[in-house]
Amino acid sequence: MLNIIWVGLFLVAFVTALIRFVAFGDSGAFNTFISSMFESSKTAFEISLGLTGILALWLGILKIGERCGLVAWMSRLIAPLFSRLAPEVPRDHPAMGAIVMNMAANMLGLDNAATPIGIRAMKALQELNPLKNTASNAQILFLVINTSSVTLFPITVFTYRAQMGSSNPTDVFLPILIATYASTMAGLASVAMVQRINLLDRVVLAYLGGFTLFMAVVVGYLAQLDQAEMQRQSALASNFALCSLVIAFLLISTWKRINAYEAFIDGAKEGFQTAITIIPYLVAMLVAIGVFRSSGAMDLLVEWIRTLFALLSIDTRFVDALPTALMKPLSGSGARTLMLDTMQTAGADSFVGRLVSIVQGSTETTFYVLTVYFGAVKIKNMRHALGCGLFADFAGITCGIVVGYWFFG
Numbered sequence: 001m002l003n004i005i006w007v008g009l010f011l012v013a014f015v016t017a018l019i020r021f022v023a024f025g026d027s028g029a030f031n032t033f034i035s036s037m038f039e040s041s042k043t044a045f046e047i048s049l050g051l052t053g054i055l056a057l058w059l060g061i062l063k064i065g066e067r068c069g070l071v072a073w074m075s076r077l078i079a080p081l082f083s084r085l086a087p088e089v090p091r092d093h094p095a096m097g098a099i100v101m102n103m104a105a106n107m108l109g110l111d112n113a114a115t116p117i118g119i120r121a122m123k124a125l126q127e128l129n130p131l132k133n134t135a136s137n138a139q140i141l142f143l144v145i146n147t148s149s150v151t152l153f154p155i156t157v158f159t160y161r162a163q164m165g166s167s168n169p170t171d172v173f174l175p176i177l178i179a180t181y182a183s184t185m186a187g188l189a190s191v192a193m194v195q196r197i198n199l200l201d202r203v204v205l206a207y208l209g210g211f212t213l214f215m216a217v218v219v220g221y222l223a224q225l226d227q228a229e230m231q232r233q234s235a236l237a238s239n240f241a242l243c244s245l246v247i248a249f250l251l252i253s254t255w256k257r258i259n260a261y262e263a264f265i266d267g268a269k270e271g272f273q274t275a276i277t278i279i280p281y282l283v284a285m286l287v288a289i290g291v292f293r294s295s296g297a298m299d300l301l302v303e304w305i306r307t308l309f310a311l312l313s314i315d316t317r318f319v320d321a322l323p324t325a326l327m328k329p330l331s332g333s334g335a336r337t338l339m340l341d342t343m344q345t346a347g348a349d350s351f352v353g354r355l356v357s358i359v360q361g362s363t364e365t366t367f368y369v370l371t372v373y374f375g376a377v378k379i380k381n382m383r384h385a386l387g388c389g390l391f392a393d394f395a396g397i398t399c400g401i402v403v404g405y406w407f408f409g
Helices: 002-024 029-068 070-085 094-107 111-126 137-147 155-163 169-195 202-223 227-255 260-277 279-294 297-311 317-327 332-346 351-362 366-376 385-408
Strands: none
Touching (some): 002 297, 029 094, 029 111, 029 227, 029 260, 029 279, 070 202, 070 227, 094 111, 094 137, 094 227, 111 137, 137 366, 137 385, 155 169, 155 332, 169 202, 169 351, 260 279, 279 366, 297 317, 317 332, 332 351, 351 385
């Protein structure tokens, strides 16, 4: 499926460039096509280069946690749930702890920590995978939950809105939380349907119910705070949690007389090698996305959607947010650029300005995550991972639009 999409992006981009040349005499269409290929390949390498230090840092820290036993302790927190969702993974397997830490980092909005920890979890799950070039059920489940995971503190979105002159940058907090929660539940439900997972199991329902209750408590508490205090407490909670985790690893390793420095170096070496491994996968995906975007194919798609909804006499204001929504699963930096451009043009506190903020905060760069995670373990056949991930994105975007109209329409 990924091969079809990858080739399709190139073909659609080429046809669009050809139409621009034949119908409008745009002699620069093909030049833009080639330029975007070179630029995107450069971007892919720069992303990999930037990930090298981050991967080395966090996989080094995670290695300390593994050797001091704290990761194993954390794995027991979700063992009852994951043993039902993915029965092929043993309860005491190292992947469990990495999955817990990855989910916590995503919830706190700590993307730089979540990615390397998620790669570590994917590698641990790969050890149990009998078909090394094909994604296992457990890997697909983890990846879809990862790409659609709830973000409690979308700090970056608040920051962008403040920079663009919003009078209340955090007014999109509740809509983002609702939309990303819908995305997570949709992703889990789609995987459960394909893999025939029983979500009505008492243990599964207890975990999901507890998570929902926790979400309600967090929302209720943060909703009563003013803008400045919400931002302050959100940032404080995220940074304090991360700092506490690192110090806990170091203190416990010292107490158990484990050489933390040596453990860190071993983990950092693994992170460096991982960064090198994913470069070809990133280049392949980002080049295809780059030519698709630069050809103008996405703009044409958005205009067709606008025309269709106008013919159906449906409010088309949401269509101006679709470029960001359609780009987010493909490219995080591309979606961010489109979001800022929309807020610059329409205003950060306009309906569409708020809507692009909701979309940006409630969906994930699915293609990027699949490329990085599966590329790190050299999986070529991702089976239903992409379909379930995109379904979760669709649910998050749709819910975001509905909630946007509910709150601000």
